[in-house]
Amino acid sequence: MKMTNIVNKLIAEPHSAEWYDERTAYMESFLTDERREVLRRTLSSRTRYMTILTENTFHPQNASALVRHCEAFGLQDLHTVETRCKFNPNVNIVRGTDKWVDITRHDSTAEAIATLKGAGYRLVATTPHRESCTPETFDVAKGPFCLVFGTEHAGVSDEIIEAADEYLRIPMCGMVESLNVSASAAILIYMLSQRMRLTPSIDWQLKDDDTRKILFRWVMSSVKDAERILQRQFPL
Secondary structure, three states, X not given: OOHHHHHHHHHHOOOOHHHHHHHHHHHHOOOOHHHXXXXXXXXXXXXXXXXXXXXXXXXXHHHHHHHHHHHHOOXXXXXXXXXXXXXXXXXXXXOOHHHOOEEEEEOOHHHHHHHHHHOOOEEEEEOOOOOOEOOOOOOHHHOOEEEEEOEOOOEOOHHHHHHOOEEEOOOOOOOOOOOOHHHHHHHHHHHHHHHHHOOOOOOOEOOHHHHHHHHHHHHHHHOOOHHHHXXXXXXX
């Protein structure tokens, strides 16, 4: 088994809370106090109440920006559909932020819709072409939601438009009809994530099980040669 596959294999298997706590505590001993505090503080602000889906984002700059927006504003998950082009962030722009965000790649728009709705998300298409709510009027408390961003020129697909539970637009005051995907995503993710966190009735933080798995993975990503160190202390 390749060393690079060990962490993913371990997380995929069922383990008790004690299993995660023991291994995480051991691996954290190889980190500075400051690093441990940064990881735990960042994780306390993470959410899966809100997520995004992007369809066929073909500019590496925009793909990179979407990952960075999710990381910066505390969204743990990013979903992609790549039926026409690969979601391929530029390493010089994303600058390692993809280590802290879970990217799920779907084989088709239909699969993404089924997966997200099956997980209880409202599908919210971002488009200026439908009667819709704005970032100020969108009901963040109605339940978990997924913002869908379309391809750079054509926008969201007809399949998304038909399947969407709601539509969201950013009102324009100038001649332009809409912003590019990176700018739109930055505005919407920031505004809605802030409103979500400021709404007392929303249970937006990660569940304990998710927190343990993510912290374990983050700690492993932060320790040099982590998999060999872990195997020496806890042989597989």
